[in-house]
Amino acid sequence: MQKKTNTMQRVLIVAGESSGDLHGGNLIKAARDLHLPLEFYGVGGCRMRDAGCEILFPAEDLAVMGLTEVLGHLPTIYNRFKRLERQLRAADKPDLLLLIDYPGFNLKLAKVARAVGVPVLYYIAPKVWAWKKGRIKTIGERVDRLALIFPFEPVLYAAEKLQARYVGNPLLDEYAAALPVSDLREKFPISAGAPLIGIFPGSRRSELKYCFETLLESAALILQQKPTARFVLPVAPSLDPDLIKSKIDESQLPITLCQESIYTVASACDAVLCVSGTVTLQTALCRTPMAVLYKAAQLSYLVGSWLVKIPHFSLVNIVAGGEVVREFLQQRANPQNLSEEILRLLDDHEYRQQVIDGLETVCEQLGKPGCSERVARMAAEMVINERG
Numbered sequence: 136m137q138k139k140t141n142t143m144q145r146v147l148i149v150a151g152e153s154s155g156d157l158h159g160g161n162l163i164k165a166a167r168d169l170h171l172p173l174e175f176y177g178v179g180g181c182r183m184r185d186a187g188c189e190i191l192f193p194a195e196d197l198a199v200m201g202l203t204e205v206l207g208h209l210p211t212i213y214n215r216f217k218r219l220e221r222q223l224r225a226a227d228k229p230d231l232l233l234l235i236d237y238p239g240f241n242l243k244l245a246k247v248a249r250a251v252g253v254p255v256l257y258y259i260a261p262k263v264w265a266w267k268k269g270r271i272k273t274i275g276e277r278v279d280r281l282a283l284i285f286p287f288e289p290v291l292y293a294a295e296k297l298q299a300r301y302v303g304n305p306l307l308d309e310y311a312a313a314l315p316v317s318d319l320r321e322k323f324p325i326s327a328g329a330p331l332i333g334i335f336p337g338s339r340r341s342e343l344k345y346c347f348e349t350l351l352e353s354a355a356l357i358l359q360q361k362p363t364a365r366f367v368l369p370v371a372p373s374l375d376p377d378l379i380k381s382k383i384d385e386s387q388l389p390i391t392l393c394q395e396s397i398y399t400v401a402s403a404c405d406a407v408l409c410v411s412g413t414v415t416l417q418t419a420l421c422r423t424p425m426a427v428l429y430k431a432a433q434l435s436y437l438v439g440s441w442l443v444k445i446p447h448f449s450l451v452n453i454v455a456g457g458e459v460v461r462e463f464l465q466q467r468a469n470p471q472n473l474s475e476e477i478l479r480l481l482d483d484h485e486y487r488q489q490v491i492d493g494l495e496t497v498c499e500q501l502g503k504p505g506c507s508e509r510v511a512r513m514a515a516e517m518v519i520n521e522r523g
Contacts, residue, residue, distance in 0.1 A: 144518040147222055147229035147253075148177040148188060149244060151197040151237030153338035153373045154413040156180035158259060158305045158507070159235050162514075163188050165308075165507035171515040175233075178219070181372050191218065195340075195373045197240060216240065223247050230518045234278075235259055238270065245277040254517050258282040258510050259305075263291060265453075271295065280517060282510045285454065286502065300513070303506035306413070310420045311504045313396045319367060319403040323391050330364040330405050330481050332357065334390065335397070335418070336379075337410035338371035343379075345430040346410050349468060351386045353408060356474035358388065361481070366390040369400045406480040408473060415451045415460070419497050424490040425460050426476040427451070428468035454500055459493030 150159040160182030166173045167187060176189035178197065184190050192215055222229065224247070232248040234241040238261035245255045257278045263270050264287070274281070275295030282302045283289055292299035325331055334354060336347050354366050368383075368390055370376045376392060383390045393400065397414060401407055401421040409415055411429040418425050427449040447453050449462050461476050463469075480487050 143172050143174045144230040144515075145227075146173050146175045146177075146231045146233050146514060146518070147219070148175050148179065148183070148233040148235070149219065149237070149241055150177075150179045150183065150194050150235040151240055152194055153180060153371055155235040155237060155259070156182045156194050156372075157309065157413070159183045159188070160186040161305055161308055161312075161507040162233075162258070162510050166511040166514065169508060169511060169515075171511055173511070173515060173518070176229075177233075178215070191222075197237065212240065216243065219244055220247050223251050223253055228253055230254075231256060231514060233258060233514055236261075238262075242270070242273060242277060249277050254279045256280050256282065256510075256514055256517055258302075259284055260288065260299075264288065280513060282513055284506065286500070300509075302509040302513075303503060304416070304501045305506045305510075306416050306420060307501055307504040308507045310398055310417070313398050319393070319395065319400065323367075323393075325365045325367075325391075326363065328363070330361050331403060332364060332366050332477060333400055333404040333407035333409070333418075333423070334366050334368040335407060335409035335414045336368065336371075336374075337412055337414070338373045340374070341431070342410050342412075343374060346428060346468070347379075347382060349428065349430065349470060349473070350408055350410075351382065351388060351390075352470035353473040353477070354388050354390065355386070356470050357477055360474075360478055364389075367400055367404065368392050369395060369397055406477050408477060411449045411462070413450070415449045416454070416497075416501075419451045419459075419494045422491050422494050422498070424480040424487055424494070425451075426463065426473050426480070427460055428463040428473060430465055430468050451494070451497055455493060455497050459497060460490060 148159055150156050156179045159179050163175050163186035178194055179188055179190055180194045232253050232255045234257045236259040248255050255278045260281050260283055261270050275297050278297055281299040284304045286301050289299045289301050334350050336343055336350055358364055370392055397417045398421055401418045401423045404423055407418050407423055407425040409425050411427050415427055451460050452458055463472050
């Protein structure tokens with residue numbers, strides 16, 4: 136681990152999954168571009184590492200969702216938590232703890248930081264608007280500043296003694312920096328007249344386990360109606376490409392694996408089949424129509440249904456405050472429903488334009504780029520204030 140220099144302030148940063156790694160990487164790059172006196176170490180993936188963060192252990196060690204999945208992974212999660220706790224209690228403890236999403240783990244870490252006097256900046260706060268509203272008080276007790284990514288969030292923390300600021304959405308930064316740079320149809324190649332459909336299976340191993348077969352079966356049904364259709368699948372860094380390739384080879388479907396960015400792929404596609412998550416907003420920024428699904432272990436689903444009381448589960452519809460894209464959850468996330476929705480998006484031009492118009496409205500609501508820079512400046516202000 137790097138030792139603190141005379142001028143640099145050390146930030147322990149924790150991102151527990153692929154999307155957090157993405158936002159953490161952009162934040163670290165922004166801090167470097169702004170020449171802020173910060174050096175980062177902690178938990179992340181290849182994006183944070185490439186941006187200059189010293190990785191203590193990979194974010195994929197923590198990237199599980201669902202009750203049954205977490206229970207099976209508890210020993211690893213506990214060991215990783217204790218390692219970070221030792222960092223916070225060490226003689227050369229960090230000047231700032233910067234947490235990205237992943238609340239079940241990160242709020243516990245924030246409690247340790249508060250006990251040892253390390254200030255806490257929480258970026259992409261727990262989704263208290265969806266469930267566990269009691270966490271608002273807990274956050275107020277353990278966190279010094281909140282960097283919020285949805286404009287409706289700050290009012291939720293008005294009664295708490297912490298600074299809660301809307302900083303914009305980090306995906307706008309990423310989209311602005313990663314506009315499509317290649318033509319996938321020419322690269323692979325794919326006929327100009329062939330429908331091109333994106334398959335976005337998520338970034339977690341549990342999502343691959345419960346959703347991938349459904350995506351493949353949906354593609355097969357689409358192909359029956361559209362024999363010239365072709366499919367493209369961008370592989371998340373956290374997933375095993377060999378495993379995905381083996382399943383695709385077994386299916387004998389015309390699916391091309393690629394490493395291009397989500398934005399390059401989504402922009403080239405006529406429609407997208409995607410697992411719910413950050414990718415829905417990334418696809419929305421490309422104004423590409425989509426069908427969104429989510430499936431989990433039955434016990435995880437039942438517990439989630441009891442806890443979460445919001446009308447929509449995809450971020451696109453949550454930001455919009457209504458249905459812009461169709462959602463298919465658990466039993467409804469079946470190949471028949473999904474293939475019919477994609478075919479409608481391809482063939483019903485009036486309906487397709489209605490969805491695109493809705494996506495345009497969502498993009499307007501998200502605001503302007505600059506989120507990563509704003510959070511980087513918040514981090515620098517906090518360590519400078521603490522030091523001063």
